[in-house]
Every structure is written in structure tokens, then in C-alpha cells.
Amino acid sequence: MKAMSGNLGRLSMIKLVVFDVDGVFTDGRTWQDANGAWRRYFSVRDTMGIRALRKAGTRVAVVTTDSVFFGALDNQIPKFLDALTEYALSLKAAGTIKQPDFVVTPEMRAELFRRMRARGITVDEKTFEAARTLIDRQLGYLVARYVFGEPAEFARRLHDDPGVAAALKLTTGATTPQQLLQRASSR
Numbered sequence: 001m002k003a004m005s006g007n008l009g010r011l012s013m014i015k016l017v018v019f020d021v022d023g024v025f026t027d028g029r030t031w032q033d034a035n036g037a038w039r040r041y042f043s044v045r046d047t048m049g050i051r052a053l054r055k056a057g058t059r060v061a062v063v064t065t066d067s068v069f070f071g072a073l074d075n076q077i078p079k080f081l082d083a084l085t086e087y088a089l090s091l092k093a094a095g096t097i098k099q100p101d102f103v104v105t106p107e108m109r110a111e112l113f114r115r116m117r118a119r120g121i122t123v124d125e126k127t128f129e130a131a132r133t134l135i136d137r138q139l140g141y142l143v144a145r146y147v148f149g150e151p152a153e154f155a156r157r158l159h160d161d162p163g164v165a166a167a168l169k170l171t172t173g174a175t176t177p178q179q180l181l182q183r184a185s186s187r
Contacts, residue, residue, distance in 0.1 A: 017053055018061045025077070034133060041157070047081045054078070069131035072123045083115040088142040100144055100152035101159075104136040112139060 019025065025046050050060050060075055073080050091097050091108075112135065113128055128135070137160055145153035174180040 014053070014056070014058045016059045016061065047078045047085075050078045069123070069127060069134060072127045073121070076121045076123070079119045079121050080116060083112060083119050083121065084139060084142055087112050087115050088139065088146045091143050092146045097143055097147045100148045100155065102140070102143070104140050104143075108139065109135060 053060050060078075070077065087108075109132065113125070116123065116128075137156075141153050141156055144156050170183050171180060174183060
């Protein structure tokens with residue numbers, strides 16, 4: 001515990017930290033939504049570091065170039081991640097999610113938005129709705145992890161990964177390695 005308080009003391013000397021989203025809040029993976037827009041995977045595990053910085057009095061800024069939703073969240077990303085986690089855990093406790101391939105419903109999305117508002121998050125409904133695909137996936141991944149375990153989350157991520165989808169499409173019907181190589185080289 002003494003080491004932790006020493007680290008917090010050193011953090012208090014830092015006045016502002018600016019993060020780029022790529023490679024900091026993401027692991028570099030992207031996916032393509034139904035409209036063809038490229039999106040990023042975000043990790044809820046980054047919340048603790050941001051909280052430690054804020055507890056030490058450090059201002060935190062997140063830079064993103066192509067995500068309107070996360071740009072609108074700005075310094076409220078930790079609150080969003082908290083709302084997301086809180087809601088996923090409440091769904092686990094309620095026992096209402098029965099299958100790992102569940103669908104995120106409009107009601108679930110509305111409840112997440114309500115919880116965001118309760119935390120003081122000021123993103124408007126239009127921006128939230130425009131990010132529906134991103135929100136559905138992030139909520140789906142987190143609920144799958146808490147209710148069914150990390151393998152279920154991983155399976156959902158694989159299902160949504162455009163690279164995996166392209167590989168599966170390429171391999172479907174190929175009966176030999178030569179056929180697979182021929183298909184791959186013709187692309």
C-alpha cells in the first residue's frame with residue numbers, strides 16, 4: 001500500500017496527459033460496421049489508469065480522429081466504461097442473458113444510455129444512436145465476458161472481425177491446400 005501512495009504522489013506532479021486512442025485504448029484491431037465504416041476495439045481495462053491519474057489531480061485528454069462518439073465523450077470515457085461495466089454486471093446478476101450469441105436490443109441500448117446520463121455523461125441521443133453498432137458490439141463483448149467468460153467474448157470478437165470473416169469465406173468449399181492458395185492468389 002505504501003508503494004501505491006508513493007506512485008500517486010509522483011502522479012500529482014503531472015498536470016495533463018494526452019492519449020492517442022490507437023494503441024493506447026485500443027489494441028490496434030479494427031472492424032467494419034454494416035455501413036462500411038471502420039471502427040476500433042476499445043478495452044474497458046484502461047479505466048483504472050485514467051482514474052489513478054484523475055485521483056492525483058491530472059487532467060486527461062483523449063485524441064481521436066475518426067470516432068464521433070468517442071470524440072463526443074471526450075474526458076467522459078472512464079464514466080462511459082464504468083456505465084458499460086456496471087450494466088454488463090447487472091445483466092449477469094439478473095440472469096436474463098441465456099446464450100452467448102444474444103442480440104443487444106434497443107431496450108438494452110436505452111438502458112445503457114440511461115445509466116450514462118445518471119453518471120453525468122453529456123453525449124446527445126443523436127450521437128449515441130449514430131454509434132449504435134459500436135455500442136452494441138462493446139456492450140455485447142462485455143456482457144459475454146461477464147456472463148459466459150472470456151472464451152465467449154473472444155468468440156463474439158472473432159465473429160465480428162472482418163479479417164476472420166474474409167478468411168472463412170475464402171476457405172469455404174476449398175478441399176485442398178492448393179485450392180485455398182489458388183483462391184488467395186486470385187484476390
